[in-house]
Amino acid sequence: MTAPATLRAVSRADVEALLDYPSLIDRLEAAFSADVTAPLRHRHDLPGSDGGGLMLIKPAWRQGGPVAVKIVNVFPDNAQQGLSAVQGTVVLFDGDTGVPCAVIDGQALTNRRTAAASALAARFLAVPGASVHLVVGTGQLAPELVRAHAAIRPIERHLVWGRSPEKAAALAELLRREGLAAEVAADISAAASEADIISCATLSTAPLVLGDWLKPGAHLDLVGGYRPDMRETDDAAIRLCRIYVDTREGALAEAGDLTQPMEAGLLTADGIAGDLAQLCAGSVAGRRSDTERTLFKSVGTAVEDLAAAELVWDRMAK
Numbered sequence: 001m002t003a004p005a006t007l008r009a010v011s012r013a014d015v016e017a018l019l020d021y022p023s024l025i026d027r028l029e030a031a032f033s034a035d036v037t038a039p040l041r042h043r044h045d046l047p048g049s050d051g052g053g054l055m056l057i058k059p060a061w062r063q064g065g066p067v068a069v070k071i072v073n074v075f076p077d078n079a080q081q082g083l084s085a086v087q088g089t090v091v092l093f094d095g096d097t098g099v100p101c102a103v104i105d106g107q108a109l110t111n112r113r114t115a116a117a118s119a120l121a122a123r124f125l126a127v128p129g130a131s132v133h134l135v136v137g138t139g140q141l142a143p144e145l146v147r148a149h150a151a152i153r154p155i156e157r158h159l160v161w162g163r164s165p166e167k168a169a170a171l172a173e174l175l176r177r178e179g180l181a182a183e184v185a186a187d188i189s190a191a192a193s194e195a196d197i198i199s200c201a202t203l204s205t206a207p208l209v210l211g212d213w214l215k216p217g218a219h220l221d222l223v224g225g226y227r228p229d230m231r232e233t234d235d236a237a238i239r240l241c242r243i244y245v246d247t248r249e250g251a252l253a254e255a256g257d258l259t260q261p262m263e264a265g266l267l268t269a270d271g272i273a274g275d276l277a278q279l280c281a282g283s284v285a286g287r288r289s290d291t292e293r294t295l296f297k298s299v300g301t302a303v304e305d306l307a308a309a310e311l312v313w314d315r316m317a318k
Helices: 012-018 021-032 076-081 106-125 141-152 165-177 188-194 235-240 248-254 256-263 276-281 302-316
Strands: 008-010 042-045 054-062 067-074 086-093 100-105 132-136 157-161 182-184 197-200 219-222 242-245 272-275 294-297
Touching (some): 008 012, 012 106, 012 302, 021 106, 021 141, 021 302, 067 106, 067 302, 086 106, 086 302, 100 106, 106 302, 132 141, 132 188, 141 157, 141 197, 157 188, 165 182, 242 248, 248 256, 248 272
Parallel strands (some): 008 100, 132 197, 197 219, 242 294
Antiparallel strands (some): 042 054, 054 067
């Protein structure tokens, strides 16, 4: 890439216009197959924040390419002020000179690349004809997960469950206006038992989707929990499912859905079947049968931020 004469500012609207899901999912698959350096993110607790705020700093680069650094602040209580829990920005630098090239809306980019990573994992782990998708949660990531999965597979029904029936109804209506067949799931257990893909995007500290609800062939996609004290599913799901992660280093250090069962002796590091890099490279098998239950746990990686930021830059340059 060539550094511009002036720093480019990329808005949320720009990100959403430039990052269509089929292209982004393909770009992520290529990035996970490439030699990208992405050190484990720096984490810093922020004093004086009642909701347990924290700052995450996530760099990534590859030989001969640009450098991306994402700075994210997470404030779980932001919803009380009508704000997203995740706030941040991505800075893209020229890899040859270190000159900053673009400042990109971090919230929009994070939502897009997170949903795309889940859809990419499901490419390897969901049953090929998956047609019923349940999304658990009604935050800003929830509609992106629906859009990402719908963009690359024949989803016929999108079920929406949230603790607030009003928010679930509003999300379902939003998706219907976009032409997606969305409906509110009043009973989470009934919805989970018929879903081919279940995406959880919450900040829950107690399991919401139980393993006993998963039908043969179900794929469970855990996106929300990013701390060891958070859980979106229970130990029964850990025992039932073949487990995959976005990165071992991140998931095994930070994901309560995995660290808690490991502390209880129910799971070992060897019990993780593979990560996204291995799936994309074909060095581990994905789904092995139509009845196997699979689980994908993501905590996010700067590999995804770099890939998404590069795609934004490539399309801006055209």
